[in-house]
Amino acid sequence: MSLDWLDAFLVSGTFGVVEIVGLGLLLHLQVGLTRIANFGVVGFWGLGLYTFGVLYVQVDWPFGEPWQFLFSALAASLAAALAGLVVAWLIADLDSDGALVGTLGFSAIVLILATTQDQLTGGALGLGGLGFPYDLGTTKANELLWLALMTALVGLILGYVWWVHRTPYGRLLIAIGSNEPLARSMGKHTTGAKLTLFAITCGLMGLLGAMHGVMVRFLDIGSLDVGITLAALAGLILGGTARVWGAVIGVLLTVGLFDIVIQFYVPLPQEWFTQAIPVLREAVFGALLVVVLLFRPQGLLGQMRRSKLIRAMHDG
């Protein structure tokens, strides 16, 4: 099958959008429902990325693909889940400011470790040697299939988030976000629920990081800066933190606009894309956060519509 018609950068650009939608959806469970301010998304994602990359490249695996990928990705998810558990435990009793600083600090630790442990991670020089767990003949075909697999994974995450809103578990998360002391007085082990939530969602962020590693096939500490946290947060907040589709709509309108629409369909001088656009992108996301929080803090989709959902589920 010839894929000459397909721009390779379009595949990687779309992959990036799908990935950030996935991160935004997981962030929706943490911030939108349970109201725990996680500013360290890149830490959990990056821990997954680096754990995956280092295990994949540095370990002399006794078996081939796809097991090498599966084992490394599983270990990466578990590492991120464990980190999520520990971070959640540390910030469990803090207010939003404390949680924000704690999670941001965690992402800084991940960056420092990736930079300083250069014998394992390649440090500032980066680490190559990653690859797809299959071979379809051309890089473009491999990337396209990987994009399809990533889309399927994010589709599953979307399905899970949609379902959580309709379960007693989701109700518990909303209760914790709304009034944790009241939930506790009703016999709910709210700290346990927050820890479990972080283990699951941060583990999945780590899995998204491992998937990213396969796509880029190179570990680069530049990817551990605040960019991916900012992109996921800006998208989620623009779309609406409390709504299932908030992350999807918001990320499409922000990352999708910059990395797909402007990149491929707006005729601008080539040098802009290497120089001005990436910087402008971060600046616009930052400004967008400020404007949305000032004028429409509930986001484009607005508040949670719990009444409508409950009516639909239990017919009045």
Place this chain on the structure above:
Amino acid sequence: MGDQRRSSIRVEQVQKSYAGRMVVDVDELVLGDVPIEGLLGPNGAGKTTLMRMVMNSVSPDAGRITLNSSDGSTTTLSSLPTHKMAHHGVVKSTQVITDFDQLTILDSMLLAVATTGHEFPVRPGAERSLMSANEDEIRSYLERFGFADATAIAMSAGEKKLLDILRCLLLKPSILLLDEPTAGLPDEVTAKVLEVIRELAADGTSVVIVEHDLDVIWELCDEVTFMAEGRVLMKDDPASIRANATVIEKYLGAGHG
């Protein structure tokens, strides 16, 4: 079940002071050994602080608070985390009006009846089994108290207050502490709430009620504990408390009794 042994709370040598002022100083008190017990006293008598210490949301400076369950077991409440209180059957309504700002009335009620099993992060069909197991009870409460729309978020103070009491009832307490349960409720709803409290007490729950509406106390309680300045001054049947000279002097004032 009237003759069944009730759960009760024993308060021993409990003291609590704020900024050098003793707000609670109770030598010995048993709460809940009668179906409905009233806790009465002027503002600042230490009633609410005592209730909070029972729930371990405030720690006593000294002393011990234990739960003697109807099955004969004993639990020290002052070392029990708040979220475990409800599992031991000790439930308290809130004095200040409070609610979940994102949850509907039906949500609140389903939250109260949901177990840890229902709330597992991955459990298909949990909502359906939760609803089918509790639908009759929830619907009967909804019909009885006539919420305008159970799928809406509670708006008025009265609705929130009532919802708080319903949440407590749905937790199936063995000891129910009610802090001013009827404050802010319309008369007809107050009557319904008192009726439910009576039924609950008749079914074996020990109810302890702090209330400023004296008619509620005289009408509802089997026994009344009178507190002033942090101390328990007397514990007796409502008629004796009502006629007591100290109570009249410290609380009821002239013209009552």
